[in-house]
Amino acid sequence: MRDSDAYSVASRDIVFESFDGEAxxxxxxxxxxxxxxxxxxxxxxxxxxGVDARTLIGLNAGGSTLGAAELEHFISQLLELGLLVPxxxxxxxxxxxxxxxxxxxxxxxxxxxxxxxADLIIVxxxxxxxxxxxxxxxxxxx
Amino acid sequence: xxxxxxxxxxxxxRYLITAAEEAATHxxxxxxxxxxxxxxxxxxxxGVLADALGDAFVEAEDDLxxxxxxxxxxxxxxxxxxxxxxxWGDAHFTEYGFAERLAGAGLRGHYFHDLDFWQVYxxxxxxxxxxxxxxxxxxxxEPTAPLRAFLHWEYAARGMRLxxxxxxxxxxxxxxxxxxxxxxxxxxxxxxxxxxxxSVGDDYVLIDLAGGVTARPLFSTLKQDxxxxxxxxxxxxxxxxxxxxxxxxxxxxxxDIAPRPVPAALDIVALVVPHIGGGEMSSIVPVSRRDAMIxxxxxxxxxxxxxxxxGFRFFGDLTRQLPSYRLSLxxxxxxxxxxLADFLTRVVS
Numbered sequence: 001m002r003d004s005d006a007y008s009v010a011s012r013d014i015v016f017e018s019f020d021g022e023a024x025x026x027x028x029x030x031x032x033x034x035x036x037x038x039x040x041x042x043x044x045x046x047x048x049x050g051v052d053a054r055t056l057i058g059l060n061a062g063g064s065t066l067g068a069a070e071l072e073h074f075i076s077q078l079l080e081l082g083l084l085v086p087x088x089x090x091x092x093x094x095x096x097x098x099x100x101x102x103x104x105x106x107x108x109x110x111x112x113x114x115x116x117x118a119d120l121i122i123v124x125x126x127x128x129x130x131x132x133x134x135x136x137x138x139x140x141x142x
Numbered sequence: 143x144x145x146x147x148x149x150x151x152x153x154x155x156r157y158l159i160t161a162a163e164e165a166a167t168h169x170x171x172x173x174x175x176x177x178x179x180x181x182x183x184x185x186x187x188x189g190v191l192a193d194a195l196g197d198a199f200v201e202a203e204d205d206l207x208x209x210x211x212x213x214x215x216x217x218x219x220x221x222x223x224x225x226x227x228x229x230w231g232d233a234h235f236t237e238y239g240f241a242e243r244l245a246g247a248g249l250r251g252h253y254f255h256d257l258d259f260w261q262v263y264x265x266x267x268x269x270x271x272x273x274x275x276x277x278x279x280x281x282x283x284e285p286t287a288p289l290r291a292f293l294h295w296e297y298a299a300r301g302m303r304l305x306x307x308x309x310x311x312x313x314x315x316x317x318x319x320x321x322x323x324x325x326x327x328x329x330x331x332x333x334x335x336x337x338x339x340x341s342v343g344d345d346y347v348l349i350d351l352a353g354g355v356t357a358r359p360l361f362s363t364l365k366q367d368x369x370x371x372x373x374x375x376x377x378x379x380x381x382x383x384x385x386x387x388x389x390x391x392x393x394x395x396x397x398d399i400a401p402r403p404v405p406a407a408l409d410i411v412a413l414v415v416p417h418i419g420g421g422e423m424s425s426i427v428p429v430s431r432r433d434a435m436i437x438x439x440x441x442x443x444x445x446x447x448x449x450x451x452x453g454f455r456f457f458g459d460l461t462r463q464l465p466s467y468r469l470s471l472x473x474x475x476x477x478x479x480x481x482l483a484d485f486l487t488r489v490v491s
Binding site for chain 1: 432
């Protein structure tokens, strides 16, 4: 049983940058990249820096109040996408400026996945292989 | 046939570099190319690659900075002292794991399985080896941008970056055109060149972030699919007889259609994301930096071997320094060029 509901970035292959409060996340290992809504960007930044997820519930975000179910769904997406893992480390407190930043957002919590580099990876020098088989079983475009 | 695994990869890379250096007296030809801040010396056999080294680059004739040097051996077992290329011996291969293993040993590298084609580079000594099974056993994209991987590693080590973007400019100021293949970069660059604008490249350009965003030319090659080639009037103008390249595109050079010699640099004032608009007229509107970053960074990072995290950070810094716009492309090359020329005038003023 964890003392807090904190998370950390899943691996050092997951890198992210923030632009005017909007996050772009890239998985360096497979080329998939991720875009967030404005509220999703703020929540991603909080969760990826170790803020206890429970402290976000009830804050104003995306034009409504952030509910436990909505947050849980968002976190399960981030876990499934391999972007976050549960953390045993002590949770960090809610940054003082975050409630106001979240309140200023207008979009619901969403994360979108982009894997349109698959064509590039297949045709130009990088190979993607069938994971269980390894090389020389090159993954075929679906 | 030796087999290389992740475990033995760094030793194999160093072995190749030593073997290539020890065979230095056996190389049939040497070519030197002056690039921005870099003098590239390549030892190469006569043939398609040697020809590409002669005509695929834009030489930096007016580069006043003292260049550093790098030396690349393009070798094959027909040269005395050069071994047969090894094959990959691990069951599992990922480009990323391969690059990470070499980076841990201070090296860079790439392996193209289909041809047992190896590229390894020591950025500290500025020496690299391209090992092929025979003089012409290289991937089909190599002649368009020869030794691209080595330039990527050398410039990345110096804080600069080969960037997957097109460029257009006027009077020394320009825009970066960002987007994955098919977004309209090459057609936009060709339309601009045909209508009085300058360019320092339409596929890979060298970006330096010291003192603003500066784009410099490396490769002179332009590409167009047959439809774009015809639409731009290039079929009549260039009368190219050579076969289409491996992507089914015509290849030609900036100088074939440029109004002036290629400038040594463009000061980049905006990041522009083109897309096929569907309307007759072009338009340019602001776009979020997030969307501009997504258009710019992933394709450039994933097409290049190694240096992925540093690339992501670099493109993040680049995106923060520039205003970002979306360009909806109209249908007339002259109108597209005019829209961009007017936009440049507005942004610069």
